[in-house]
Amino acid sequence: MRLSILFLFTFATLVAAQDPIVPKDAELEKLFTGIMLTEGVAVAPDGQVYFSDITFSHQSTLDNGQIHAGHIWRYDPTSGKTSIFRSPSGMSNGIKFDANGDMIVCEGADYGGRRITRTDMKTGMSYIVAGMYEGRKLNSPNDVTIDLKGRLYFSDPRYLGHETIDQPVMGVYRVDPDGSITRIISDAGKPNGVCISPDQKTLYVVSNANGATGFERLGTADDAKGPVAIAAPLRKGHMALMAYDLDKDGEATYRETLVDYYPEDGPDGLIVDSAGNLVVAERSEKRPGIAIYSPAGKELGFIETPTPTNVGFGRGKNASLLYITAGADLYRIRLNTTGYQLPAAKQKRK
Numbered sequence: 379m380r381l382s383i384l385f386l387f388t389f390a391t392l393v394a395a396q397d398p399i400v401p402k403d404a405e406l407e408k409l410f411t412g413i414m415l416t417e418g419v420a421v422a423p424d425g426q427v428y429f430s431d432i433t434f435s436h437q438s439t440l441d442n443g444q445i446h447a448g449h450i451w452r453y454d455p456t457s458g459k460t461s462i463f464r465s466p467s468g469m470s471n472g473i474k475f476d477a478n479g480d481m482i483v484c485e486g487a488d489y490g491g492r493r494i495t496r497t498d499m500k501t502g503m504s505y506i507v508a509g510m511y512e513g514r515k516l517n518s519p520n521d522v523t524i525d526l527k528g529r530l531y532f533s534d535p536r537y538l539g540h541e542t543i544d545q546p547v548m549g550v551y552r553v554d555p556d557g558s559i560t561r562i563i564s565d566a567g568k569p570n571g572v573c574i575s576p577d578q579k580t581l582y583v584v585s586n587a588n589g590a591t592g593f594e595r596l597g598t599a600d601d602a603k604g605p606v607a608i609a610a611p612l613r614k615g616h617m618a619l620m621a622y623d624l625d626k627d628g629e630a631t632y633r634e635t636l637v638d639y640y641p642e643d644g645p646d647g648l649i650v651d652s653a654g655n656l657v658v659a660e661r662s663e664k665r666p667g668i669a670i671y672s673p674a675g676k677e678l679g680f681i682e683t684p685t686p687t688n689v690g691f692g693r694g695k696n697a698s699l700l701y702i703t704a705g706a707d708l709y710r711i712r713l714n715t716t717g718y719q720l721p722a723a724k725q726k727r728k
Contacts, residue, residue, distance in 0.1 A: 422481070484532055
């Protein structure tokens, strides 16, 4: 019996070693090129792929003086065609789908909505979920994640935009089903990507503290490589992937830093697979790409890409397809793991 158990254990270990999460022959496929900066890719229950195109106002001005107002694109995996789903987008960034199949969108600053909206995908009507906290506008909602009780958790940093900054801290907030909003994290530095573990016990938060709240207003000059900043060098802050304990009431307590990236840039968006591993869009200049970590922070795989912003898994038979936004582009690659998605609600909300 002991020999049999030892054999099975050894065999399983060998299979695992030969079957990495990122297949050796996996190829990164470019699907589409947008306007400025793709972000927030998420796959709807029907398999359609939605993603933001953040059109920085200082870079997307047309010859006639008009400025792109931000867009949400929809990619159809069956036809391979991409079309505009919504424009203007409110300068949408992070996108997720809740258990009812409704689209939850983080709208940022720079002529954006600075709010969280929910769109009923059957009627097309949109509703404001969160737009103010303590009577003041949010900074610039960036990313959102949803728990099994239907509570939303979103980050609220500020990276660019001419608008006033009305919140005293760049925090993480929870929106309860009754509409109440609570700031649950104030010590994350400059929170960006957020994600809840499949067991609902951990809230992962990324900090990418780049040292500016309006990088587009620092001034630029042209050289052989294109526009470069001429302002004094910025002092980067907290660049990390952190884990917070999440209790049954949706309260978060800092637990540990899984990866400290400083002095390199921190990550952007992140998601989890069905086994609870983290899939993280890392923006380091030395090694940009998608890193895969165990819940303990051990690197399990890496996909080299152009500097990425976010990731999202497919569904159903395509649950192992990973969609990636990077630069102005949308990519995909097939992995040896499947993505975690919220279970569908038993009955659609009226």
